[in-house]
Amino acid sequence: MKTYISFVTIIAVIFFTACNQGKEEHNEDSKGIHTQAEGESHNHSDDDGHDHAKGESNHTDEISFTKTQAEAVGLIVETVSPGAFQQVIKTSGQIQASQGDEATIVSTSNGIVSFSNRSITEGAAVRSGEAIVTVSAKNLLEGDPSTKVKIVYETAQKEFSRAEKLIKDNIISAKEYEQIRLRYETAKTAYEAQAANITSSGVRITSPISGFIKNRLVSQGDYVSVGQPIATVSQNKRLQLRAEVSENYYKSLKNIGGANFQTSYDNEVYKLSDLNGRLLSFGKASGGQSFYIPVTFEFDNIGDIISGSFVSVYLLSNPLENVISVPVSALTEEQGLNFVYLQLDEEGYKKQEVTLGQSNGDRVQVLSGLKAGDKVVTKGVYQVKLAAVSSIMPEGHSHSH
Structure with a gap:
């Protein structure tokens, strides 16, 4: 009987142990399968997300x-x-007329100004010898100078004609004759200087050169005296670029060989190398009222550049290679x-x-x-x-x- 009970107990223990082992194996297998599924799902999600983002990034980087x-x-x-480039000093400057490219019209008589044409304004084109204004002194207290010049000339001419007869008869001395002749020559020169421009309305003042009116210095009805400026005429064929450079760049000025400039009214960039430009000079000291040194260039005006305008200037200095x-x-x-x-x-x-x-x-x-x-x-x-x-x-x- 005892032997039978022991045998049953051993069988029960073996059966219980086998069941537990199978359960553990089943759990491990299930856990492994579950873990693997999770891993596969995670890896798939990561890979898919990465590839998708990469593809989308490539798509947005490129512009169609x-x-x-x-x-x-x-x-x-x-x-x-x-290629080649040049060191640049950026500053500001102004366009100016070249010396000898302008002429000032001055009055040759005292009187009241009357413009010959209403279109004689700044920017108007004029020809050499064209009348700009007429100066009249008919209603002035001191009288008309042109009329006085004519009277003086006619009087001197009569005296000289009379002196020529008297000198032949030795009625006047050679000294007196010479004085009369000099007065006549002086009066004749003054009269002839105005005769060509004397009209019924006054003395015509003409332009000495062809060009355009840069500045009109008087207005209709103004009083002017002999030698007073009336207007400035510019041919505008050659212009100057005057750049103001900080004295900090003084040592670099000797290396400047050219310049570009940009106008404010059309934002166009002009190269002096394309305009037959050349460096005229640069100052050796700054001005008394500023810390800037002038650098001046001259160039051909192609017709689009306004004299007097302010510009941005790019001074070109030492060359740079492989830029x-x-x-x-x-x-x-x-x-x-x-x-x-x-x-x-x-x-x-x-x-x-x-x-x-x-x-x-x-x-x-x-x-x-x-x-x-x-x-x-x-x-x-x-x-x-x-x-x-x-x-x-x-x-x-x-x-x-």
Whole structure:
């Protein structure tokens, strides 16, 4: 009986142990399967999310701008190539008329001014010998000077004719005759100087050169005296650029060989090298009232440059080699950062941040962000920028599919 009970107990223990072991194995298998499923699900999610984000990033980086659009806006691309550049001193300056290119019209008589033509204003074209004003003294208390000159001349002429007869008969001395002759010659010179310009309304004052009226210094009805300036005429063929440079750059002035300047009225950048320009001089000291040194250039006027206008000046100094630069027109600015647009292929573009150096008004040195061979958009930049905005995909766009 005891043997039977022991045998049953052993069988029960073996059965219980086997059941527990199977349960543990089942749990481990289930746990493993569950863990694996979770891992697969996690890895799949990560991989899919990563690939999707990467694809979307690539999509938004590239700007689509078709060949048809490029042709419509006249898009121009420049291939980046390191080349020569020059150190630049940026300052301000003024356009002035060249010496000898202007003439001042002065009055040859005392009297009241009357302009010959209402169109004689600043900027009006005039010809050499053309009457600008008439000066009349008919109603003045001291009388008409031109009439006086004529009377003096006619009187001296009669005295001289009489003296010629008297000298032959030795009635007057040679000394008296010579004095009469000198008075006659003086009166004749004064009369002939005005005779050609004397009219019934007064003395005509003419322009000595052809050009345009730069300054009109008197008005209708003003009184003028002999030698008083009436107007300034400029031929405007050659102009001067006078730049004011801080004395901090004094040691660099000897290296300046040229300049570019930009006008405020049309934002056009002019190169003196294209205008037959040359350096005339630079000051050896600053002015008494300022800390600036004048640097003066002379150049041909192509007809679009206004004498007297103020300009931005880019003085060109020492040459620099192997410099990457782009036209000013290629640049855009956003929140203090500078960008250009690169052409990736025929219809693909990319926005690229750049770090800038010196500017000569026409081109800008690029310190970083570009390399040789890059294709930079130089015309049509604004249109490509608009295309960049319209190319941005809404957030979560691909997830809705």
